[in-house]
Amino acid sequence: MWKCLVFILVQICAASLVGNLWQIFQRIPRTRQVDPCSDFYQFACEAGANDLDVDSYSENTTLGFLEIAKQRVAESLSKSLSCNSSTWCNDEESFNNARKFYSVCLDTQPESTLPELKTIIKSFVNLPIVNESWDEKDFKWVREVSVLRKYGVQAIIHEFVARDWKNVSALKTYFVAPKFDFVHKEDLLGTSRNSGELVSFYKRYIKLIFKKLGLSIQKAGEVSEDIVAFETEIARIVPDESEVTPPEPITFYTLKNRFPQMDWLTYFINSVKTSAILWSPLIVINEEYYRRLVNLISRTQSRVIAQYLLFKFMFKFRAAVEDAHSPEYCLEDVIKKMKTNVGKVFVNNYYSPETKQSVSEIVADVKEAFAEILNESVWLDQSTKDQALEKLHAVRTIIGYSDDLFTDNREASIRLTNNYYKNCVELARREAEIEHMQLEKGLHPWIPSSVDPNAFYNVTANTIFIPAGLLIPPVYDKTYPKYRNYGVLGAIIGHVLTHGFDFEGKDYDSKGSEQTWWTTKSLIAYYSHLECVLPQYNNISASESRESVGDFGGLSENVADSGGIQVAFRAYMNWKRRNQQELLPAGTITSEKLFFMNFAKLWCTPQSNSSLSNKYHVFNSLASVPSFTDAFGCEPGSKMNPVRRCKLW
Numbered sequence: 001m002w003k004c005l006v007f008i009l010v011q012i013c014a015a016s017l018v019g020n021l022w023q024i025f026q027r028i029p030r031t032r033q034v035d036p037c038s039d040f041y042q043f044a045c046e047a048g049a050n051d052l053d054v055d056s057y058s059e060n061t062t063l064g065f066l067e068i069a070k071q072r073v074a075e076s077l078s079k080s081l082s083c084n085s086s087t088w089c090n091d092e093e094s095f096n097n098a099r100k101f102y103s104v105c106l107d108t109q110p111e112s113t114l115p116e117l118k119t120i121i122k123s124f125v126n127l128p129i130v131n132e133s134w135d136e137k138d139f140k141w142v143r144e145v146s147v148l149r150k151y152g153v154q155a156i157i158h159e160f161v162a163r164d165w166k167n168v169s170a171l172k173t174y175f176v177a178p179k180f181d182f183v184h185k186e187d188l189l190g191t192s193r194n195s196g197e198l199v200s201f202y203k204r205y206i207k208l209i210f211k212k213l214g215l216s217i218q219k220a221g222e223v224s225e226d227i228v229a230f231e232t233e234i235a236r237i238v239p240d241e242s243e244v245t246p247p248e249p250i251t252f253y254t255l256k257n258r259f260p261q262m263d264w265l266t267y268f269i270n271s272v273k274t275s276a277i278l279w280s281p282l283i284v285i286n287e288e289y290y291r292r293l294v295n296l297i298s299r300t301q302s303r304v305i306a307q308y309l310l311f312k313f314m315f316k317f318r319a320a321v322e323d324a325h326s327p328e329y330c331l332e333d334v335i336k337k338m339k340t341n342v343g344k345v346f347v348n349n350y351y352s353p354e355t356k357q358s359v360s361e362i363v364a365d366v367k368e369a370f371a372e373i374l375n376e377s378v379w380l381d382q383s384t385k386d387q388a389l390e391k392l393h394a395v396r397t398i399i400g401y402s403d404d405l406f407t408d409n410r411e412a413s414i415r416l417t418n419n420y421y422k423n424c425v426e427l428a429r430r431e432a433e434i435e436h437m438q439l440e441k442g443l444h445p446w447i448p449s450s451v452d453p454n455a456f457y458n459v460t461a462n463t464i465f466i467p468a469g470l471l472i473p474p475v476y477d478k479t480y481p482k483y484r485n486y487g488v489l490g491a492i493i494g495h496v497l498t499h500g501f502d503f504e505g506k507d508y509d510s511k512g513s514e515q516t517w518w519t520t521k522s523l524i525a526y527y528s529h530l531e532c533v534l535p536q537y538n539n540i541s542a543s544e545s546r547e548s549v550g551d552f553g554g555l556s557e558n559v560a561d562s563g564g565i566q567v568a569f570r571a572y573m574n575w576k577r578r579n580q581q582e583l584l585p586a587g588t589i590t591s592e593k594l595f596f597m598n599f600a601k602l603w604c605t606p607q608s609n610s611s612l613s614n615k616y617h618v619f620n621s622l623a624s625v626p627s628f629t630d631a632f633g634c635e636p637g638s639k640m641n642p643v644r645r646c647k648l649w
């Protein structure tokens, strides 16, 4: 069935899909001459690109391959999700929940949000406003907090189950200081820029919610002042974030002894369905917070705490009260909330297993090219080199979708209703339940979203994931010429692989445990190369962009960009050596040029929106690559061929 649908999508539906896309495409003048050596992004994305026949989908457009793929995923999914008994429908039971959720979302008027949520919350907690006869005397804050936790709402206490940071096969329950959703701690404490404006906006937002819950304007205003004052007190007792090494795990009984004033038993009984929590190792990261909390609670009015909890619930289930339930909104919502079901729908309709085979050949070639580059590195010593190669060879690859996608029924077994809000609350409850049940049943497989036109490297799993949503035209098709598939998908694979060796990735070993496998000598050489990349990177951004990129996160992207394109180019050259020359479009264009043109087309965005980060993906990738400047004959000292070049890999 799916094979046929893939065929239909590409061959027949292409006309209508592309037809829709054209409406938003901007026509661009074809006469402009741009020098590839001074701004390759503009050269590839605007002028010149059409003459190279890079791709018929993106002809006459400033949209790049990624953006087109994103729109195609959205169009394909909304089609499959709104199918009814027509031929397009794939009627497998497990997919119906995603369809149901989507159609109920479309049929829901956002005006009903708060009254509906009020009815729902009334059925499980006892809070003021939702309960007219609420009485302060009966209020037990820990009880209400723990019941809300069962629905995934984290308020005042922040607790979660996750893998042990030291031992990836062990699960632990963590307690940390609470997170702030809308404004940051610094805003509440008045130490950030714009904190005044942000906080006053926040207050107005809270006021609006309480007004919609039925309070008078004046009363809603008072409640919002109280809530922000209370949250500010919470922010005050949250310790400053610093590099804390997680403390040793403790038992439930130690926890009780250490914080005797807190009613932990009530917390666990209500929030967690399993008694396994009682012997699960607990890690309390911010003990100081929990110590100060007891005092804060005792000097705060119960009514204020209760109203704060009510707000946290409303916030989780409806952050933007006035959002209309447009098809775009509902699609985004179902993708976010029913990740596995939506993944199944997409994979069944638009993904062919043959793709896996052809993509894994590219992955193998790119890995091989990376191994050659590591092996040739002159600044890594032999021992570190061996470890790096071991890590590279151990990288697992998930292509299209995770094997667990079709065995996982966490969303299929949920009983959805015709009430959108009930569905959202039920999905959140299930998610929290699965999280806690891991303590009894072991780690629940991590299933990444298959519909994202993106690619990922997971450092703790040493795994790269290339979702089915990326493996569609114009990003990838197995019939495309190799210069294109290596220039686009090959470079993406190279990028994510390089993340295993970037500033953070280098601290994890082949199994994904945090562990140093570098000799001191190689580590010093690593930092000196990184230091060389850093000023080059800052220079570019400081002169042309206001984006703040001085941190190592941005640097890691830069390292991955430049490493990714080099390994992809090498993989392509290796492919060429093994195979006969491929057919090129008429003209004098070389396959090397086409390789880089296609790479740049991945990142193009409409000029009106001119995204600097996309532009710098192209610039940062190519300006450090000799094979690029050779291909286009860029003089040393030109913008794309800077005199001082640094590279890590």
Ligand SMILES: *[C@@H]1O[C@H](CO)[C@@H](O)[C@H](O)[C@H]1NC(C)=O
Residues within 6 Å of the ligand: 059, 060
């Ligand atoms: C692209 O532009 C060329 C020349 O302006 C035109 O002939 C062609 O039809 C356009 N292609 C599409 C798909 O609009």
Ligand SMILES: *[C@@H]1O[C@H](CO)[C@@H](O)[C@H](O)[C@H]1NC(C)=O
Residues within 6 Å of the ligand: 082, 083, 084, 085
């Ligand atoms: C089936 O879906 C189409 C398009 O979404 C819609 O126009 C039509 O009314 C639907 N038919 C039924 C029986 O729901």
Ligand SMILES: *[C@@H]1O[C@H](CO)[C@@H](O)[C@H](O)[C@H]1NC(C)=O
Residues within 6 Å of the ligand: 122, 125, 126, 131, 132, 133, 134, 135, 138
């Ligand atoms: C409302 O509050 C009163 C007083 O605390 C309590 O007796 C009653 O059970 C509550 N109603 C609901 C529906 O929770």
Ligand SMILES: *[C@@H]1O[C@H](CO)[C@@H](O)[C@H](O)[C@H]1NC(C)=O
Residues within 6 Å of the ligand: 167, 168, 169, 170, 171
């Ligand atoms: C890691 O955790 C697993 C499961 O709890 C356990 O069997 C194993 O002994 C632990 N390994 C180490 C090194 O602590």
Ligand SMILES: *[C@@H]1O[C@H](CO)[C@@H](O)[C@H](O)[C@H]1NC(C)=O
Residues within 6 Å of the ligand: 371, 372, 375, 376
């Ligand atoms: C690594 O490089 C050496 C010499 O440069 C070469 O002899 C060896 O075959 C290479 N090993 C791999 C795995 O490429």
Ligand SMILES: *[C@@H]1O[C@H](CO)[C@@H](O)[C@H](O)[C@H]1NC(C)=O
Residues within 6 Å of the ligand: 163, 446, 458, 459, 460, 461
């Ligand atoms: C990486 O993989 C592990 C286990 O495979 C999972 O627990 C974790 O959530 C993943 N990380 C991210 C950021 O998704």
Ligand SMILES: *[C@@H]1O[C@H](CO)[C@@H](O)[C@H](O)[C@H]1NC(C)=O
Residues within 6 Å of the ligand: 535, 536, 539, 543, 642, 644
């Ligand atoms: C930074 O930019 C300035 C002026 O554009 C240039 O003179 C300098 O060489 C650049 N530095 C680096 C490290 O590229």
Ligand SMILES: *[C@@H]1O[C@H](CO)[C@@H](O)[C@H](O)[C@H]1NC(C)=O
Residues within 6 Å of the ligand: 606, 608, 609
């Ligand atoms: C420009 O960017 C904004 C925000 O990122 C987006 O909502 C909008 O659709 C973009 N416009 C175009 C023409 O892509």
Ligand SMILES: [Zn+2]
Residues within 6 Å of the ligand: 495, 496, 499, 556, 557, 560
């Ligand atoms: Zn990246």
